[in-house]
Amino acid sequence: MEDRKFFRLSVSLVVVFVILVVLKAARDVIYPFLLAIFISYVIDPFMAFLMRLKIPKAAAIVLILLAAFAILSLIGVVIYSSGKTLAAELPRFEQRVSDLSEWLGRGVGGIPLKHRVGAWIEKINLKGIASFVLGAMGPVVGLFSKLFLLFLFLAFIVSGRGRVTVKIRKALTPERSAQVMGALDKINSQVRKYLVIKTAMSLVNGLTVWLVLEIFGVDFAPLFGFLAFLLNYIPNVGSLIAAVLRVGFAFFQFGTFWVPFWILVITVGLDTLMGNMVEPRIMGKGLGLSPLVVFFSLVFWGWLWGIPGMIMAVPLVAVIKIVCQNVPSLRPGAILMDS
Secondary structure: OOHHHHHHHHHHHHHHHHHHHHHHHOOHHHHHHHHHHHHHHHHHHHHHHHOOOOOOHHHHHHHHHHHHHHHHHHHHHHHHHHEEEEEEEHHHHHHHHHHHHHHHHOOOOOOHHHHHHHHHHHHHHHHHHHHHHHHHHHHHHHHHHHHHHHHHHHHHHHHHHHHHHHHHHHHHOOHHHHHHHHHHHHHHHHHHOOOOOOOOHHHHHHHHHHHHHHOOOOOOOOHHHHHHHOOOOOOHHHHHHHHHHHHHHHHHHOOOOHHHHHHHHHHHHHHHHHHHHHHHHHHHHOOOOOOOHHHHHHHHHHHOOOHHHHHHHHHHHHHHHHHHHHHHHHHHHHHHHHH
16 A cells, blocks of 8 residues: 555656646747637737627638737837837946945945945946846746747637537537536636636736826836736736836936836836736736746746746646635645635
8 A cells, every 4th residue: 555655656756857847948939839828818808809899700810810920020110129229328427426335435424435336336236137138038038939829729729619618528428527617617707707807907007107207207118018918917016026117227318316206106006006906906816826836826826937937937836726615636736726
């Protein structure tokens, strides 16, 4: 008996190891595939709208895919050019670093801060930060270069919707197929609701940040808006990182306190309002995730796929929880992931 348990444990560990190796080695294929699945849920409402207009399914699929391809291609070009320009412009802010260090050296309220903070600020290497910006953008921009593969997956997923239902009904008894289809319908409905609402809230957040930065005259406002959109998928931590980046850049650009202060107050205030009041009301309270689960998912997917993995980490965990909630044998897992 003990030997059998040991054998099962050994086989399970080997299977997990093989899965991790495959996920790591095949990320250039698996990541676009998962992203295509998520995008297919997001564009479902638009597909339904076109179908209600009596547009043939094939024509609706072509229109949706062309529109999505054009939007993502445009975003890729804008973000890459903005990021490259930002990396090139960062070294010119070295004088701002020197001014800040000198201001701290004079002290605040008679208390000299240079030995505490100023010395650290003097060590800021903006050229190194510029290189890091380009390196960090590499995986995200690289994804846009795989648009053909992504849209190939998306085309098959969208065009194949509904065929699974027919196959399940043929493969199973009427009673069993009804149970399976009921569970799949619930899973699809909840996943669609989560992804559509989360994407909409992230889009509103990104556009708001872009608009506010444009009003204050901050350079590279579209880039910071895009970062706010992406990082909004990472609860709390993502919004904090996005806020630090845009406020810090505004300080270095203008060299004053008040412009960054008002950018911080307005953008963080609106983000808090959306995240703590609007989104929970629309999303509902049934999808709360444990902070510990969120943390480990960020660490795991970040180790596995880098920055793109961290962006996808929380949506992946949310989808897993939705699946566990609707499969009786997996419900304990959903309870463990609950907040």
